[in-house]
Amino acid sequence: MNNNSNFQIAFIGSVAAMFSLPASADFTYENGHNRLTFGGDVELDINAQNTHSGRGPIFFEDEIDDGDEFNQTGRILLDVSGERSTDSGNYARFKVQPLVQTDGGMGVDDAWLAIGNRGGTQLKVGRFEAYDLFPLGQDVFVGFSGDTSDGLYRDGQGYVYQAKEGRGRGGDSGQVMVSHSTGDWHAEVSTLFGDRTDLFDSSTYHGYTVNPDDDAKSSFIVRPVVAWTPGSWTLAAGMETNLVDDAIVDERGADISDRTGYGTRLSWDSGDWSLNANLSWLDAYEEDNLTLGLNALWKGFGVGYIHAGNEIDDVKPGSNDDDVISLPGKYSIDTLYTSYHFADVLDIKDLGIYLGAYYSTIEHDEVDNLDDADRYGARLRFKYLL
Incomplete structure (x- = not known):
């Protein structure tokens, strides 16, 4: 019987064994150059918050629609990862993370294949998140006034840009990333390509209809990042930009997919302390966005502050107040958040x-x-953690 047959039999046996193990145990099977790991986690949230429905613009007091909301959210994540390596140091790895959500929905976090070598060069294809240029620390619950998001733009609301529009997991978009790590240095070039109209979570941009003829092109976003980690410090910088002209246009014919952003972070992690200082800036069509962030974590206690300053140059003029979606000018969003982690509750590990x-x-x-x-x-x- 050849090695492939042996591995296939062991794989079937390991799946069966996984279901007989205690829920808190990771399971790893190794056979020479082959390794297969099963794990996952359960994350359930009970929430109380004051929300904005997003039905009207937030810049007009009579349009603001809010309410207190109590709900439960969460999911169970299953993690299956594997690796096959050679004596020369080359390897192929994969990861898949299906999600079962508490609302009955299904989804997936990561699903990728990576090919690399011991020299530190890697090619990754699939669904994943690239390097984080704006870490939030222990972000148990971070929301923003105006129903803002680091990944979606909603007209008539505030926007907190965090250098993550091209980071990954973008709807139906595909991803390819090439990276290289050596010593204290890491460099990567990640791409996100395909339909990115879902970036605009409303039918208008500054009051102008988005993609009125339903003829959007596929976008091609490139995101290079360089990071240096000498000891406890990390300094990283990168950018993201769409290389396709007129991928998404509005009713004027303006190229609103022409968005170029920059991000940098300075982090320090030593002992019980973890600190992050973040800065990002986005040059969008007739709009600029600048975001500053600072957060700290000490022995399970986390605190953070984010300031976003935006400037809109022009909006569609309306014949009456009902036509106005947004306002030109400057606006700012200030957010303070905090968290605390009780570890190993009831002496149960993880x-x-x-x-x-x-x-x-x-x-x-x-x-x-x-x-x-x-x-x-x-x-x-x-x-x-399973």
């Missing part, structure tokens, strides 16, 4: 309970009172 909360405000230089747009929330998270 069973944790997290407390998280945030408070966020938004201001516009031409709007006197946006207090109704303040957003806040608290979360109780149960996390169990």
